[in-house]
Amino acid sequence: MSGPPAFLGADVVEKYLGYSTLIPSLEKALVNYSRGKEGGIVQPIRTIVPVAKYRGFLGVMPAYSAVDDALTTKVVTFYETKTSSDIPSHQATVLLFEPSNGTLKAVIDGKVITDKRTAAVSAIATKLLKPSPAEVLCILGSGAQAHSHYEAFTQQFSFKEVRIWSRTRENAEKLAKAVEGNVRVCSTAREAVTDADVIITATMSTEPVLCGDWVKPGAHINALGACRPDWRELDDDLMKTCVLYVDTREASQKESGDIVQSGASIFGEIGEILNGTISAFPDKTTVFKSVGMAIEDTVAAKLVYDSWISKREDKN
Numbered sequence: 001m002s003g004p005p006a007f008l009g010a011d012v013v014e015k016y017l018g019y020s021t022l023i024p025s026l027e028k029a030l031v032n033y034s035r036g037k038e039g040g041i042v043q044p045i046r047t048i049v050p051v052a053k054y055r056g057f058l059g060v061m062p063a064y065s066a067v068d069d070a071l072t073t074k075v076v077t078f079y080e081t082k083t084s085s086d087i088p089s090h091q092a093t094v095l096l097f098e099p100s101n102g103t104l105k106a107v108i109d110g111k112v113i114t115d116k117r118t119a120a121v122s123a124i125a126t127k128l129l130k131p132s133p134a135e136v137l138c139i140l141g142s143g144a145q146a147h148s149h150y151e152a153f154t155q156q157f158s159f160k161e162v163r164i165w166s167r168t169r170e171n172a173e174k175l176a177k178a179v180e181g182n183v184r185v186c187s188t189a190r191e192a193v194t195d196a197d198v199i200i201t202a203t204m205s206t207e208p209v210l211c212g213d214w215v216k217p218g219a220h221i222n223a224l225g226a227c228r229p230d231w232r233e234l235d236d237d238l239m240k241t242c243v244l245y246v247d248t249r250e251a252s253q254k255e256s257g258d259i260v261q262s263g264a265s266i267f268g269e270i271g272e273i274l275n276g277t278i279s280a281f282p283d284k285t286t287v288f289k290s291v292g293m294a295i296e297d298t299v300a301a302k303l304v305y306d307s308w309i310s311k312r313e314d315k316n
């Protein structure tokens with residue numbers, strides 16, 4: 001008989017999930033995903049249950065990777081309006097199973113996993129698509145994803161200037177203070193974006209916050225919000241003039257309001273650049289539109305669990 005599942009909280013995930021191991025593992029998973037059946041990844045489009053009364057959603061995100069021999073499902077909730085500043089808009093739990101017999105091995109905090117793996121995937125896209133030189137980073141939004149993206153991007157790249165804009169200036173100032181970095185808080189999104197080389201849109205907006213005519217030609221944009229078909233972050237002009245990359249063609253065509261409503265054509269998946277089947281165009285204006293993939297949670301959860309187990313065994 002196996003014992004009860006382990007419970008790994010946010011502190012354990014923080015301790016064991018670093019970008020230096022997460023990024024290469026996610027690169028492999030993106031390649032395998034974009035290889036289709038041959039890549040050994042099973043990842044159905046997530047199920048989303050609207051909780052309309054409270055403007056919330058519950059998502060169920062299962063995935064299996066044969067190469068990693070890892071089986072998980074994430075259950076994530078996200079709410080448009082926060083009821084309290086203590087409760088994050090996004091909360092998640094990842095269940096990690098033993099693939100050979102279906103036993104539940106661990107219940108793992110999924111909030112930190114979601115924040116870090118999303119930022120790590122944006123960093124992977126940015127490495128491939130950013131212009132050279134890339135000196136100015138701009139972040140629109142000041143929530144959890146803005147924070148994790150700041151951390152990942154300042155670790156992975158050396159920008160000369162970082163700008164943050166948020167709808168509520170006070171929140172942008174709070175983020176700037178929390179990260180203790182050299183950050184310029186901007187009063188408007190347009191001011192923040194002007195002449196930026198890399199732009200991150202990390203908002204819960206349902207209307208465009210970024211317009212094509214503000215963007216420097218050749219800039220790279222990571223757009224990670226607007227994961228509902230009726231939500232937007234980018235305007236039609238930007239969507240239709242950029243070279244558009246996605247994490248998953250299948251889900252983004254269904255879930256991304258920026259894609260569904262603009263009718264923009266997808267050039268390809270990030271995993272296809274990594275596996276050499278399509279080109280990266282760092283000299284052109286590029287958008288990486290992510291909606292988030294269950295397999296990213298699988299890979300991250302396995303990394304956390306394996307490190308936690310091996311440290312525990314060292315102690316015994």
Ligand SMILES: NC(=O)C1=CN([C@@H]2O[C@H](COP(=O)(O)OP(=O)(O)OC[C@H]3O[C@@H](n4cnc5c(N)ncnc54)[C@H](O)[C@@H]3O)[C@@H](O)[C@H]2O)C=CC1
Binds near residue numbers: 089141167203204225
């Ligand atoms: N692509 C992916 O893999 C993932 C995407 N997301 C998405 O990323 C976005 C950010 O998520 P979190 O940082 O966790 O949320 P959060 O609630 O911590 O932060 C949201 C930010 O958006 C801003 N905001 C809200 N409404 C706005 C509006 N109308 N205009 C401008 N700014 C507005 C808030 O002021 C805040 O700065 C969300 O849309 C979320 O669903 C989240 C997880 C994974």
Ligand SMILES: O=C(O)C1=NCCCC1
Binds near residue numbers: 059076114227292293
């Ligand atoms: O990938 C995820 O996890 C999420 N993506 C979009 C919004 C909710 C969480």
